[in-house]
Amino acid sequence: MSDDLYQQAIVDLARSADGAGRLEAPDGTAQGDSPLCGDRVRMDVKLDGGRILALAYDVKGCLLCRAAAAAIGRHAAGLDAAQLAAVRSEVAALLAGTEAEQPWPELGNFLPVRAHRNRHGCVLLPFDTLVAALDSAQRA
Template sequence: MKTSLYHERILELADNAEYVRIIERPDREASGTNVLCGDRVSIQLEMDRDEIRRLYYQVRGCLLCRASCAELARIATGLDRTRLKVLRDALERFLRSPGNGSTIPPGLHVFEPVRAHRSRHRCVLLPYDAALQALSDPDI
């Protein structure tokens, strides 16, 4: 288990700019803000019917929020709203409770050190909440 909050893999993810961009005509989009620390995430989705084809983002925030955006963008392809909600809730349970984390994809175990820092859980969950909001908006 990695113990440092900002260990090497978190730093690598936070620096990953593969999906950091603004697209001209997203199928869905939403933004979210963490009022405790000021993190701000904008999510844009390209959709294939009800499933995410590609997730792009802009983030002004801490390393944890940036890393979470990058990991979500990597694993979002093929998720619909229901599966994204299940993933988000599993990640929240993983952060809040001890256990083996067997219900989350292996890439999300990178956030294990965040468990001990409750005030930082929202930094990790913010991209998921913004993506869920984008998938929930009936006006788009």
């Protein structure tokens, strides 16, 4: 049932828009586009010793994409590239239905997305964009 996707918790998470905005003078920036729906995510990061010191994002996308970005906004500070890659893998595994840890409590809200394969990209787009932003900061 499609409606399962839009439980109050995930609607509230998206509406919180925690961490939304832009950083002044970020160390790295990346833009991610969804070829399926045209959604666009921009991520700014500042690093401190290889770890995310601060991040901000701008999402022009669906509720699932905005909710994933808000989860990132709440929890991604302090992660290094390897830890971020691990979180991204765990989110992908959660969506794929394989056993995985849920590193952040909000990610449980995305369990109903499992049944909607075409929406997995909506959830992953902010994570992939943050990975790219971190990469760009480290290469700068």
